[in-house]
Amino acid sequence: MGVxxxxxxxxxxxxxxxMKGYAFYVWGSYGMALAVFLLEIFLVRQxxxxxxxxxxxxxxxxxxx
Amino acid sequence: MVIHWFKYSAPxxxxxxxxxxxxxxxxxxAILFVVGLYIGFFVAPTDAVQSEAYRIIFIHVPASIxxxxxxxxxxxxxxxxxxxxTRLSSMMASALAPTGALFAFLALWTGALxxxxxxxxxxxxDARLTSELILLFLYLGFIALQASxxxxxxxxxxxxxxxxxxxxxxxxxxxxxxxWNTLHQGSxxxxxxxxxxxxxxxxxxxxxxxxxxxxxxxxxxxxxxIILERESKTQWVSELPEVKS
Numbered sequence: 289m290g291v292x293x294x295x296x297x298x299x300x301x302x303x304x305x306x307m308k309g310y311a312f313y314v315w316g317s318y319g320m321a322l323a324v325f326l327l328e329i330f331l332v333r334q335x336x337x338x339x340x341x342x343x344x345x346x347x348x349x350x351x352x353x
Numbered sequence: 354m355v356i357h358w359f360k361y362s363a364p365x366x367x368x369x370x371x372x373x374x375x376x377x378x379x380x381x382x383a384i385l386f387v388v389g390l391y392i393g394f395f396v397a398p399t400d401a402v403q404s405e406a407y408r409i410i411f412i413h414v415p416a417s418i419x420x421x422x423x424x425x426x427x428x429x430x431x432x433x434x435x436x437x438x439t440r441l442s443s444m445m446a447s448a449l450a451p452t453g454a455l456f457a458f459l460a461l462w463t464g465a466l467x468x469x470x471x472x473x474x475x476x477x478x479d480a481r482l483t484s485e486l487i488l489l490f491l492y493l494g495f496i497a498l499q500a501s502x503x504x505x506x507x508x509x510x511x512x513x514x515x516x517x518x519x520x521x522x523x524x525x526x527x528x529x530x531x532x533w534n535t536l537h538q539g540s541x542x543x544x545x546x547x548x549x550x551x552x553x554x555x556x557x558x559x560x561x562x563x564x565x566x567x568x569x570x571x572x573x574x575x576x577x578x579i580i581l582e583r584e585s586k587t588q589w590v591s592e593l594p595e596v597k598s
Contacts, residue, residue, distance in 0.1 A: 291395070292395070293394075293395055307405040307406070307408070308399070308404050308405045309404075309405075310404065310405045310406040310470055312466075313406055313409060313466040313467060313469060313470050314405060314406065314408050314409055314466075316466045317409045317412055317413065317462070317463040317466045317467070318390075318412060320459065320462050320463070321412045321416070321459055321463070324455055324458070324459060325567065328451070328452065328455055328571055329571065332571055332574040332575050332578070333574070335575065335578045336574060336577065336578045339578045339581050339582055340581070340595055340596060342585070343581060343585055343590060343591070343596045344596055344598075346585060346591075347591050347596055347597070350591070
C-alpha cells in the first residue's frame with residue numbers, strides 16, 4: 289500500500305510518516321496543535337456545561353423561595 | 354435590508370446570535386483543515402532546501418499570524434469597553450485571551466521544532482522569538498490580572514489598560530525581522546511576487562482560514578458562557594430554555 293505524494297511520486301506510508309528524517313519535528317508540531325485544539329474544545333464545552341448547571345441550581349433555589 | 358448593529362451589542366441578542374453562528378464557523382473550519390493539510394502534505398512539493406521539515410509552515414505561520422491578530426482584536430475590544438463602557442466588548446476581550454495565548458504557545462512550540470533541524474537550536478534569544486514570548490506573557494498577564502480582581506467591571510478596565518499598553522509589542526514582533534539582524538527569516542509572502550510554490554501558498558492560506566474560523570467558533574462558545582455568568586441574575590437568563598430544563 290503506497291501513497292501518492294507531490295509530483296505523482298508513490299511512496300509507502302512508512303516512508304511518508306518518516307518525513308525524510310524530520311518526523312519528530314513535523315509530527316511533533318501537528319501533534320501538539322491537535323492536542324491543544326482538542327483540549328481547548330473540551331474546556332470551553334466543560335465551562336458551558338458547568339455554567340448552565342450553576343444557573344439551573346440558582347433558578348431552582350430562586351423558585352423555591 | 355437594514356442591519357441593526359447596535360441590537361447585537363446587547364448581551365441578550367448577542368448570546369442568541371453567537372449560538373446560531375458557531376456551527377457556521379466550526380464546520381467550515383474542520384473542512385478547511387482537511388483540505389489545507391491534504392494540499393500541504395500530498396500536493397505541495399518537497400522543499401529544495403528544507404526537505405520535508407518545511408511542512409511545519411502550514412501550522413506555524415497561521416498560529417503566528419493569528420497570535421498577533423487575536424491580540425490586536427482583543428486590545429481593540431478591550432479599548433471599546435473602556436471608552437464606551439460597553440459590557441459586551443469587554444466580555445469579547447476576555448473570551449479571546451485564552452485562545453490567543455494558545456496560538457502564541459503554538460507559534461513558539463512549532464517554531465522551536467522547526468528551529469532545531471534548521472538552525473541547530475530549539476531556542477535562541479533572537480528579537481523575533483523573544484518578542485513572541487513576550488506576547489505569550491502579555492496574554493497570560495491579562496488573564497491572571499482579570500482573574501485576580503473580583504469585581505468584573507473593574508477587572509475589565511484593568512485588563513483593558515494592560516491590553517492597550519501591551520499592543521505596542523505587536524508591531525515589534527512584526528517588524529523585528531527587518532529592524533534587527535535575526536536568525537528568523539523575513540516574510541516569505543510578499544505582495545510583489547513571493548518565492549513560494551503555488552501549492553505551498555494555497556495550503557498555507559487555507560490552513561490560516563481554518564485556524565481563523567476555529568478561533569471565532571471557540572471564542573463564541575466561550576463568550577456565551579461569560580455572558581451567562583455575568584448576567585446570571587437577570588430575567589432573560591433564568592428564562593432561557595437551556596436553563597429552565
